[in-house]
Structures are given as C-alpha cells and as structure tokens.
Amino acid sequence: MTTRPVPDATVTRLPLYLRVLVELADQGEATVSSDVLADAAGVSSANVRKDLSHLGSYGTRGIGYDVAHLIHEIRRSLGLTQHWSxxxxxxxxxxxxxxxxxxxxxxxxxxxxxxxxxxxxxxxxxxxxxxxxxxxxxxxxxxxxxxxxxxxxxxxxxxxxxxxxxxxxxxxxxxxxxxxxxxxxxxxxxxxxxAIELQILSYYEKRDALRELKGSVGKPGGAIAGS
Amino acid sequence: MTTRPVPDATVTRLPLYLRVLVELADQGEATVSSDVLADAAGVSSANVRKDLSHLGSYGTRGIGYDVAHLIHEIRRSLGLTQHWSxxxxxxxxxxxxxxxxxxxxxxxxxxxxxxxxxxxxxxxxxxxxxxxxxxxxxxxxxxxxxxxxxxxxxxxxxxxxxxxxxxxxxxxxxxxxxxxxxxxxxxxxxxxxxAIELQILSYYEKRDALRELKGSVGKPGGAIAGS
DNA sequence: CAATGTGAAGACCTTCACAGCC
DNA sequence: GGCTGTGAAGGTCTTCACATTG
Known part of the structure; x- marks a missing residue:
C-alpha cells in the first residue's frame, strides 16, 4: 500500500478539520456530513469531500463520516500518531x-x-x-x-x-x-x-475604505482565510 | 485612474518585497533587478516581474527597478502611507x-x-x-x-x-x-x-522520514513558503 | 433518499519564452 | 546587452454536477 501524495492545499486544511472533529467528538457526535464539517471549518463541502478523498474512502453514502474514524485517519496522515519534540x-x-x-x-x-x-x-x-x-x-x-x-x-x-x-x-x-x-x-x-499579516490586512482595509468612499460594489471581498 | 485589482497571491508577497527593498535601500542600493529581488524574497524572477506589473510599469528595461521608487509604490499599494492603530x-x-x-x-x-x-x-x-x-x-x-x-x-x-x-x-x-x-x-x-503550523510541518517531517526509509526519491519536497 | 466520491469545467496562479525597450 | 513586461502555456486548486451507493 503506497501512500498517495496529499496535495499541499489539503495538508494545510487537515489540521482544521481535525480540530473541528475533536470538538464534535467531545460533543458526542458519532458522524458528520461534509456539509456540517465544511461550515465549521469555513470551506466548501465539495472541498471537504475532495480533501478527504485523498486520504481514502472513509465516508458512507447517505450517512457521512464516522467522527472517531476520521480523527484517526487524519492524525495518521498528518503523522500525529506520535508525539513530536x-x-x-x-x-x-x-x-x-x-x-x-x-x-x-x-x-x-x-x-x-x-x-x-x-x-x-x-x-x-x-x-x-x-x-x-x-x-x-x-x-x-x-x-x-x-x-x-x-x-x-x-x-x-x-x-x-x-x-x-x-x-x-x-x-x-x-x-x-x-x-x-x-x-x-x-x-x-x-x-x-x-507584521506581514498586518500589512496584508492593511491592503484590504484600504481597498474597502476606498470602495465605500466611491460607493462602487466590486467583488465580495469577504473573509479571507489566513495562514 | 482606476486602481486595478491586485491578485491576492500578489498581495501576500508585496510585504516580503517591501522588507527586502528596505534592506537594500539601507545598504545604499539604488536599483535592483527582478532576479536579485527574487532571490532575496525566495520566489522566481518571473513571479516578481508579474507581481510588480500589477502595480504599474515601474521598472526600466536593461536596468531594473529604482529601489526608493518601488518602496514608495508598494507602500502606497498596501495602504502603508498612513499609520494604522x-x-x-x-x-x-x-x-x-x-x-x-x-x-x-x-x-x-x-x-x-x-x-x-x-x-x-x-x-x-x-x-x-x-x-x-x-x-x-x-x-x-x-x-x-x-x-x-x-x-x-x-x-x-x-x-x-x-x-x-x-x-x-x-x-x-x-x-x-x-x-x-x-x-x-x-x-x-x-x-x-x-499549533496548525506545527501539524503541517509534522506531515512533511513524517513524509520525508518515510521516503528516507524507503530510499525512494519522489518529488523535491524542498522548502515550503509559509503564511 | 441522503450524502459520498469524482470526472469535467472553471478559476487562479506560476512559469516559460520572447518581443520590446533602455 | 541586459532586463522588463507580458501573452501563451502549464499547473494546481476549487467548484460544479451527478452517477453511485448504503
């Protein structure tokens, strides 16, 4: 069994899913749909499904994903089954x-x-x-x-x-x-x-201030995922 | 004059260029080529030129970019001409x-x-x-x-x-x-x-440890730009 | 029927390669 | 000659839409 390469973009989101899943597990949830997971993590449900499909087929059609199992698989994939110093x-x-x-x-x-x-x-x-x-x-x-x-x-x-x-x-x-x-x-x-994070925010702050001034609408310019 | 929209990916790199440029200015450099700037910022020179072209045509063919002028333009573009609280x-x-x-x-x-x-x-x-x-x-x-x-x-x-x-x-x-x-x-x-940053590193650490173990070569897996 | 898994399409970004200009 | 600026090509990631399956 070869570990298929997980895309970089997916790797950056797996820890996010993991955090949400651990919270869900604490709340006693047994399963979760890509929709719910997506909302909680702030991404699209298609994106969640595609990301998780890179780890393997761990979902059940009509039901969703088993929370405990998915936590385990993400931990394994991220190399978090061991502790790091x-x-x-x-x-x-x-x-x-x-x-x-x-x-x-x-x-x-x-x-x-x-x-x-x-x-x-x-x-x-x-x-x-x-x-x-x-x-x-x-x-x-x-x-x-x-x-x-x-x-x-x-x-x-x-x-x-x-x-x-x-x-x-x-x-x-x-x-x-x-x-x-x-x-x-x-x-x-x-x-x-x-400091760079603040400078990036500065760009959008300035842009939005300008837009407001001009009353133009432009593109959404909503929340931007960091990191 | 309408401010053309600067791509998000470019916005995240502008502060990086700015930092390098300020260092160059401190060292008394008057001009800089996309090649030198790219090396110092850790991106490709084509990427630098494309990024800077979104701000306007501030370079001189055969010479490069005027350091002081470019600092000014990037600051302006990022909204850093004013101080933020x-x-x-x-x-x-x-x-x-x-x-x-x-x-x-x-x-x-x-x-x-x-x-x-x-x-x-x-x-x-x-x-x-x-x-x-x-x-x-x-x-x-x-x-x-x-x-x-x-x-x-x-x-x-x-x-x-x-x-x-x-x-x-x-x-x-x-x-x-x-x-x-x-x-x-x-x-x-x-x-x-x-913590997420460490978890992402964990993935690559584990992957590389595996690769070493197996002696396979796979893709480069070199330095990964953060943020 | 509900929700996954995934080809196909689309958006975005990077790299290439070279014309154009100093 | 050296270096920018940029269309075109290539790659990666995201979204769409739907066939598939428990």
Missing amino acids: ILIAGVGNLGQALARYKGFAERGFRVAALIDVDPAKVGTRIDGMEVRHLDELPKLVRAERVAIGVIATPATDAQDVADRMVQAGLRSILNFAPAMLTVPEGVTIRKVDL | ILIAGVGNLGQALARYKGFAERGFRVAALIDVDPAKVGTRIDGMEVRHLDELPKLVRAERVAIGVIATPATDAQDVADRMVQAGLRSILNFAPAMLTVPEGVTIRKVDL
Whole structure:
C-alpha cells in the first residue's frame, strides 16, 4: 500500500478539520456530513469531500463520516500518531510566549528545549524549563530527540540559527523571524511573519475604505482565510 | 485612474518585497533587478516581474527597478502611507508578547489599546500601556481610531470578541485563537494558528522520514513558503 | 433518499519564452 | 546587452454536477 501524495492545499486544511472533529467528538457526535464539517471549518463541502478523498474512502453514502474514524485517519496522515519534540531558539517576547503556550502540548507537541545566546537569559527558567546556550543545540537535539526547530530570534540571528539547526539534523523549521532563510534541499520551512499579516490586512482595509468612499460594489471581498 | 485589482497571491508577497527593498535601500542600493529581488524574497524572477506589473510599469528595461521608487509604490499599494492603530484583545502569553513586539511599530502599526476581561489583568500596565476592560472596546476604537483588531484570547472567547469588534466598526481582524470565526460580509479576517503550523510541518517531517526509509526519491519536497 | 466520491469545467496562479525597450 | 513586461502555456486548486451507493 503506497501512500498517495496529499496535495499541499489539503495538508494545510487537515489540521482544521481535525480540530473541528475533536470538538464534535467531545460533543458526542458519532458522524458528520461534509456539509456540517465544511461550515465549521469555513470551506466548501465539495472541498471537504475532495480533501478527504485523498486520504481514502472513509465516508458512507447517505450517512457521512464516522467522527472517531476520521480523527484517526487524519492524525495518521498528518503523522500525529506520535508525539513530536520541539526546540525553541530565542526566548525574547515571542519565544517566551511560545514556550508557555499550552496549545502545543494539547496537540501532541512537547517543548523539549529552549536556547538563547544572551548570558542574562541562559540559565534562567521559563515555565520550569531551563534556558540553555545555543552551543548546546546539537547535544539537546540528540538527547531530546527534537524533530522540529522553532526560530523566535531577531532577524539578524535567524540564518545562523537555521544553519545550526540543519547541521544538528533538524529537517523541519518554523520561522517567526522576519527574514528569508536559505536551507538545503530536503529541509522544510514554514514561516509566520506577524507584521506581514498586518500589512496584508492593511491592503484590504484600504481597498474597502476606498470602495465605500466611491460607493462602487466590486467583488465580495469577504473573509479571507489566513495562514 | 482606476486602481486595478491586485491578485491576492500578489498581495501576500508585496510585504516580503517591501522588507527586502528596505534592506537594500539601507545598504545604499539604488536599483535592483527582478532576479536579485527574487532571490532575496525566495520566489522566481518571473513571479516578481508579474507581481510588480500589477502595480504599474515601474521598472526600466536593461536596468531594473529604482529601489526608493518601488518602496514608495508598494507602500502606497498596501495602504502603508498612513499609520494604522491596532487593538489587542487578550493579554495572556501571546497577547503580551504581541503588545511588546517592536516589529509592529517599525512597520507603521501602533498598538493603541489592550483589553481583557480578567479583573487581575485590567488596570495593569504592559510596556507602559494600561490594560482596559473588554466593555470599553467601542469607546477605545473610537477614541484611538483603531482600524485593526487582534484577537489573542482563548478559543472560547474569540467569537464573542470578534462580534464586539465588528459591532464597534472594525473591518479587519487578525485572529490568533484556534477557532473558526464567523463575521459579516465585508469584514476581512486573517488567522494565524501556531499549533496548525506545527501539524503541517509534522506531515512533511513524517513524509520525508518515510521516503528516507524507503530510499525512494519522489518529488523535491524542498522548502515550503509559509503564511 | 441522503450524502459520498469524482470526472469535467472553471478559476487562479506560476512559469516559460520572447518581443520590446533602455 | 541586459532586463522588463507580458501573452501563451502549464499547473494546481476549487467548484460544479451527478452517477453511485448504503
């Protein structure tokens, strides 16, 4: 049995479905239709069906999808049957907030290590975890079996940290620093840039303000799914 | 002169170009080619040229783009010629980090108000700014001319806060809560879900681990642009 | 009958390739 | 010669619409 490749666009929505499904399961729902799931996730029902069809045929015509089963299949597909350990580099404002964020543990991600270069920070504890020096990164990755690196450093340090992470064997990096990172083939990077999100909103805010002024109608311009 | 509609995909990249261009300007570069800009932003040069062509013809054949002029045009297109005031709802871990984040001010976004419902937090100061009660939201939006609302509350409170923001006249919302929000037509929402980003990485991490195991080559699977 | 699964059509975006211009 | 701007081609994703099935 070969795992068919799941389209990237689908991969970004699976976690969304998963969250909705877990909520439904908590509410005691046994099955769910693509219509209901679509509404709750903010996409079209055809899109839901197409997405889920990439995982296999787990629905029942006339009934819908078995909630528990679908949760299992999505978890499996996303690789969430195992827990992952993450390492956070940079414990400034954002890094500290991430280190304390409870949402990670709830979804199976363990913050296994915190690192920084600032002597004033190294050795302190955040949420019970000691901040270690950047130089210990390789040792920590090995000892804690870290799989994902999170970069929350200033932009100027981001590339160096990324290089060290790759060097230490990490192949998945989540970058919060406002900098473009270069990594070798085979390393996956995702980035979240907070200021860029605001700049994108600025565009639509300005556009809508103009439209209102002119009284023109244009295209809907409704809610835009982020991320 | 009608402002031609800029494709959504282009809008998400303009802030990226802007950041690179500002760096180039700081380094004293007067002009830049689509090739150089593309490399620095991590996209193809054809993509850069197509994107910029949506703003107008600001390049010079044989030379490239004038850095200062392009910065100006992108700022104008994104609505960044004016400064925007934002309001942050929820001053837990993440909200506090956002409140203190210097990157916003650098790009023209002023944190104008902080609100929460927790009596232990209301009245305290974060980075010199007093935390106000949620009930004061409409007053604050008016007084501070807030244009963008940022939701950093627990998921359970997010929809209520969004409703109040819309009620108070906000039409642009950045949502960090892991919840799907419903808003009326004409309100733009972007969302950033930190745990979802990790789950997406998990998929590729698992896929690549499998590939390595099997020794198959498949498709490149290189760096994936986030956001 | 209700709801999935899916070809086909359509929308959107990216890449190609080169004419046009400095 | 170098680099932009852009039609055309190619790819990916979404929506449509309906045959299929429990």
